[in-house]
Amino acid sequence: MDTSEEATDKANGSRRPSAEEQLRDLQEKTNLWKQSVAQQLSEATKKNKQLRDELKQVNANHGSEMGALRVQLEKEFRERTSLKDEELQNVQTQLMELRKEKRSMVEQHERDLEQAIARVRETCAVEHTMRTDAETQQHEAELHKLRDAMELKEKELALSEHEVCVMKTRLERLAEQYRELSALMTQNTTQLESGGDAANKEKVLENALKASDAAHQQQLETVRSEMSNLEERHAAKLREMQRAHELEQQRCMNEVYQREEQLATLQTLLHQAQHEAEAAQRRISNVRLEREQMEQQLTERVAGLSRELASRMEYAQQLAAEVNSLQRELGRQEGLVRSLEEEANMREEAFQTLLLSEENRALVMGLQEALQKSRDDAEAWARKYEEAVQQTKSTCAVPIGYPCDGNDGDERKFRELAQREKALEEENLRLQTKAKLLRAMELRLEELKRSMASQASTILEHHNSGNRGSRMGDSRYGEERKGSRSASPLRRMQLMWNQHSSVSGRLSRCSFELSRCRLPQCMLLFAFCVALLLIIFVVRSFSL
Structure with missing residues (x-):
């Protein structure tokens, strides 16, 4: 067992590098790591510079575009305002022209009406004069006829008076003859009285009286017959004159009735013409009122549209001011956001690489x-x-x-x-x-x-919980806590x-x-x- 352990220790000693080799390896690794970190930092700085340049270009482009847009918007706003002003001026000029045309039309209509009324009056006057001339001519003709008839009647009356005078003369002659006969009779009576015969006197007187009475009666009868003839002739003439007078009176009455009818028709025509003139005047007044109402409505609508246009223009100006303020605030916020984004990108790249x-x-x-x-x-x-x-x-x-x-x-x-x-x-x-x-x-x-x-x-x-957890720990986990x-x-x-x-x-x-x-x-x-x-x-x- 001891020999095996010694053999393993020798093998491990031969495999393990020395401390110097480990230090060299660590130095090489640290140098490589430092080089890689330096390269990454240089690349990050280059990228940051590029990004900053790009951001500057983008900001410059954005500023130029915003300036161009503002100029364009100002131009459009000025053009629109000028167009609106021109349109308003055109509308006002057209309204003035329409008012002038309306006034001229009203004046022309009044002149036409006056001319028509004058023509109607002239025609009525001409017709009246023509009718009066015709009536006067008819009256003159009738007067001539009546004068002729009166002259004839005067002639007839003169003839009848002449005949009466002739009859009076004849009666006077008869009276003279009667006086002469009476004188002769008285003479005869005186002669007979002187003769002295009474009987003969009576007979002679009777005969004379009878003869005188007979002559007198005969004369009276002749006079009566003549007078009756004259009366009959005068009565016939009077009847003829009465008939002619009645016929003339009837004709005159018919003419008067016809003239009254004509006068009534003329009066009705005159009333109709007056009613038509009044209706035309009423129509003219109604047309004037309608045109005035239309003008008032048009002026009110134009005023309302102008007020609405002014309010819309004020609202557009307010919107433009709000847009400008919002754009300024937007520029500020965008600059702030860009700065924060740049910092965040830099830190993010550094921490991502490290x-x-x-x-x-x-x-x-x-x-x-x-x-x-x-x-x-x-x-x-x-x-x-x-x-x-x-x-x-x-x-x-x-x-x-x-x-x-x-x-x-x-x-x-x-x-x-x-x-x-x-x-x-x-x-x-x-x-x-x-x-x-x-x-x-x-x-x-x-x-x-x-x-x-x-x-x-x-x-x-x-x-807070992370801070609390990092501060709290147990002593039995020393090495793990160090690593943690x-x-x-x-x-x-x-x-x-x-x-x-x-x-x-x-x-x-x-x-x-x-x-x-x-x-x-x-x-x-x-x-x-x-x-x-x-x-x-x-x-x-x-x-x-």
């Missing part, structure tokens, strides 16, 4: 991919936000249509205004949906804040670095999303302060 294993590298790569995804999401939300801002600007720059002439132009204006109102309602609905999405994003950010706070509390708890002491700082630094990288990535992502979202300024400042406090706390814990 401390981390393959599993930890895979974990870090996964965290980097998650960070890149979160950045992509933030950029997508930023693009959506910029598109929403551009859409709001485009909706603010809705052009006003040009009005046309006449009723067709008014209808087109009304249709264009209705279409614009529908477009504005649709834009309002879109803005409401976007506001809902922004509210959902705010809720999501609040959830992220709560999750960040919970993660920070868990990190603190883990850190030698390995625990590295492990703890690795865990703290992983936690710092994850927390810094989340904080940077949250700050980036907060800077891109449309939150109020107070909320942004509060979130930024909370993020800064968390970063300071994590850096201090990492330094400890």
Whole structure:
């Protein structure tokens, strides 16, 4: 047994290297390790320089692009404002032209109406004069006829008076003859009385009286017959004159009735013309009122559209100011995030090359991919936000249509205004949906804040528990505790670095999303302060 043990000791002594060889090997290994570390550090510095140069170029490109975008946005805003001003001026000029045209049309219509009324009056006056001339001519003809008839009647009356005078002369002659006969009779009676014969006297007287009576009766009968003949002729003439007078009176009454009917028809025509003129005046007044109402409505709508345009322009200016402030805040946050990312990348590369294993590298790569995804999401939300801002600007720059002439132009204006109102309602609905999405994003950010706070509390708890566990130990595990002491700082630094990288990535992502979202300024400042406090706390814990 002793011989076997001595043989094994000799073999082991021959196999084991000496201390000098071990020192040489260790020095060679340390030199190689130092060379590899120096190469890795030089490569890391080169990469950092390249990354810094690239970041500077990217920042310069980003600044130039942002300047170009700002210039372009300012140009577009000025062009749109100039276009809107030109459109407003065109609309105002067209409104003035329409008002002038309306006034000229109203004046022309009034002149036409006055001319029509004057023509109607002239035609009525001409017709009245023609009718009066015809009536006067008819009256003159009738007067001539009546005068002729009166002259004939006067002639007939003169003839009848002449015949009466002739009869009177004849009666006077008969009276003279009767006086002569009576004188002769008295002479005869005187002669007979002188003769002295009474009987003969009586006979002679009787005979004379009889003869005179017979002659007288005969004359009276002739006179009576002549008088009856004259009366019959005069009665026939009177009847003829009465008949002619009645016929003439009937004709005159018929003419008067016809003239009254004509006068009534003329009065009805005059009333109709007056009613038509009144209806035309009423229509003119209604048209004037309608045009005034249309002008008032158009002016009110133009004023409303101008007010709405001014409010939209103010809102666009406010949005532009908010966008500029958000862009400035975004630039600040991006610079802060870049500086933190540079520091994190440098430390990450150093610790990856020096401390981390393959599993930890895979974990870090996964965290980097998650960070890149979160950045992509933030950029997508930023693009959506910029598109929403551009859409709001485009909706603010809705052009006003040009009005046309006449009723067709008014209808087109009304249709264009209705279409614009529908477009504005649709834009309002879109803005409401976007506001809902922004509210959902705010809720999501609040959830992220709560999750960040919970993660920070868990990190603190883990850190405190790790410190307590490292300080507490049992004396019977001395060698293992020494090994654990030698390995625990590295492990703890690795865990703290992983936690710092994850927390810094989340904080940077949250700050980036907060800077891109449309939150109020107070909320942004509060979130930024909370993020800064968390970063300071994590850096201090990492330094400890």
